[in-house]
Amino acid sequence: MLRLLAQVEQGQEFIVKRADKPIARLIPFVARTPERPFGLFAGEIVINDDFDEPLPEEISRAFDVLTP
Numbered sequence: 001m002l003r004l005l006a007q008v009e010q011g012q013e014f015i016v017k018r019a020d021k022p023i024a025r026l027i028p029f030v031a032r033t034p035e036r037p038f039g040l041f042a043g044e045i046v047i048n049d050d051f052d053e054p055l056p057e058e059i060s061r062a063f064d065v066l067t068p
Contacts, residue, residue: 004026008027008028009028011028013025013028014027
């Protein structure tokens with residue numbers, strides 16, 4: 001198993017089969033980096049000053065109906 005993983009680390013790919021039917025593919029893991037830079041929408045999005053204020057009573061009651 002360790003020899004197989006060493007080959008995968010070097011870039012080799014393997015197909016795992018059961019009864020000649022492919023069931024999985026073993027490939028090297030490639031970590032993805034975030035493609036969105038920090039501050040991408042700076043100046044384009046506005047958050048109102050009252051964003052974290054309590055909701056109006058009628059809206060708050062509507063959410064209470066959804067809560068078990």
